[in-house]
Amino acid sequence: MEDTEVHFESDSGILDFFSEDETVQAVDGVSLDIHENEVIALVGESGCGKTTLGKTAIAVQEPTGGSVRYRGHDVWEAKAGNGEMPWKRIRRALQIIHQDPGSSLNPNRTVINSLDLPLRNYDSSLSYEDRRARILGMIERVGMTPPQDYAERYPHQLSGGEKQRVALIRALLMEPDLILADEAISALDVSLRVEMMDLMLELQKQFNTAFLFVSHDLSNARYITEKAGGRIGVMYLGRLVEIGTPEQIITDPQHPYTKALRWATPKLYEDKDSEEMPIRSIDIPDPVNPPSGCRYHTRCPNAREVCTQVDPDTMSVDGYSGQRAACFRVDDHHEYWDSPSIVEDDSLISDEDDNPELQN
Numbered sequence: 067m068e069d070t071e072v073h074f075e076s077d078s079g080i081l082d083f084f085s086e087d088e089t090v091q092a093v094d095g096v097s098l099d100i101h102e103n104e105v106i107a108l109v110g111e112s113g114c115g116k117t118t119l120g121k122t123a124i125a126v127q128e129p130t131g132g133s134v135r136y137r138g139h140d141v142w143e144a145k146a147g148n149g150e151m152p153w154k155r156i157r158r159a160l161q162i163i164h165q166d167p168g169s170s171l172n173p174n175r176t177v178i179n180s181l182d183l184p185l186r187n188y189d190s191s192l193s194y195e196d197r198r199a200r201i202l203g204m205i206e207r208v209g210m211t212p213p214q215d216y217a218e219r220y221p222h223q224l225s226g227g228e229k230q231r232v233a234l235i236r237a238l239l240m241e242p243d244l245i246l247a248d249e250a251i252s253a254l255d256v257s258l259r260v261e262m263m264d265l266m267l268e269l270q271k272q273f274n275t276a277f278l279f280v281s282h283d284l285s286n287a288r289y290i291t292e293k294a295g296g297r298i299g300v301m302y303l304g305r306l307v308e309i310g311t312p313e314q315i316i317t318d319p320q321h322p323y324t325k326a327l328r329w330a331t332p333k334l335y336e337d338k339d340s341e342e343m344p345i346r347s348i349d350i351p352d353p354v355n356p357p358s359g360c361r362y363h364t365r366c367p368n369a370r371e372v373c374t375q376v377d378p379d380t381m382s383v384d385g386y387s388g389q390r391a392a393c394f395r396v397d398d399h400h401e402y403w404d405s406p407s408i409v410e411d412d413s414l415i416s417d418e419d420d421n422p423e424l425q426n
């Protein structure tokens with residue numbers, strides 16, 4: 067994805083005749099490459115654009131700006147019939163598992179019928195027996211035994227975890243290159259979440275599939291990306307503000323928002339009793355009218371004058387490790403360091419905030 071933007075126009079309706087239509091800037095200027103078999107977790111608070119970005123990556127949501135490519139082919143050109151790669155191939159390669167699998171399974175179809183239909187469309191050369199054998203094998207593979215019994219059940223005869231497994235099978239039967247797991251474990255009991263993440267990771271390896279795992283929970287994001295050797299992307303108000311390995315994000319976060327997110331995740335940050343929450347105002351700005359300059363400046367404890375005017379690009383943190391953050395503070399020579407602070411409550415500013423040039 068390159069410089070991807072998704073803006074939603076919302077009509078204020080007839081009653082609101084005199085007010086202007088509003089544009090929600092759900093995703094703005096996000097560039098992200100998802101590599102073969104890679105696991106990326108997207109984190110950030112509710113409404114920051116994780117789902118919209120995920121759906122854009124799998125060509126379910128059309129971007130209003132920038133481009134989305136699959137193996138170098140523009141997916142929306144392909145959909146319009148203008149590309150070299152058939153749209154059907156792209157559609158099959160990019161799959162989704164929803165937060166609520168119940169809503170994506172037809173209540174009037176048995177498990178086997180729900181799974182047979184897409185498989186038949188995908189590969190018409192497979193006989194009924196072949197398809198049935200493949201589906202039963204997958205049902206067993208995800209731990210639902212005896213598979214013949216589960217195959218004949220209707221969705222209401224399955225637990226939440228079992229429905230989620232059926233949704234996972236449905237995605238995997240397409241032999242996809244990328245699966246968007248959109249808060250796919252959030253609705254499950256806490257005790258089942260780790261089990262489901264482990265299952266996803268096992269199947270991800272076995273089927274050579276990349277995963278884009280959307281979660282509001284940084285500790286789940288850490289678990290899944292650590293095990294898979296993947297990356298965590300942190301979103302704030304439509305922007306990808308930081309991306310790096312789980313180690314970089316958890317132990318050496320560079321963006322002040324990533325630091326606040328880590329602070330707010332108790333399992334990840336045990337020292338927090340001794341520190342103030344590293345965030346200023348708790349009011350979340352409106353994505354219809356995001357703050358000027360850096361979108362985080364209204365909440366950032368390190369904000370300076372320049373942050374209110376200039377929007378930082380995503381910069382490489384040290385040039386080689388792959389960690390990137392959209393904050394002037396990663397550049398030791400940036401004019402930021404000479405810009406006056408706009409933070410009144412300087413108790414939130416710690417020693418490390420001193421100008422790095424002055425420290426040498």
Ligand SMILES: Nc1ncnc2c1ncn2[C@@H]1O[C@H](COP(=O)(O)OP(=O)(O)OP(=O)(O)O)[C@@H](O)[C@H]1O
Pocket residue numbers: 074075076090091092110111112113114115116117118119282353
């Ligand atoms: N179809 C739509 N029309 C208008 N606005 C939308 C639409 N879809 C999403 N939005 C808005 O875009 C912004 C981003 O939404 P999105 O669902 O991507 O965020 P999210 O980070 O996934 O949130 P959550 O964790 O609550 O699902 C929100 O302000 C949301 O209200």
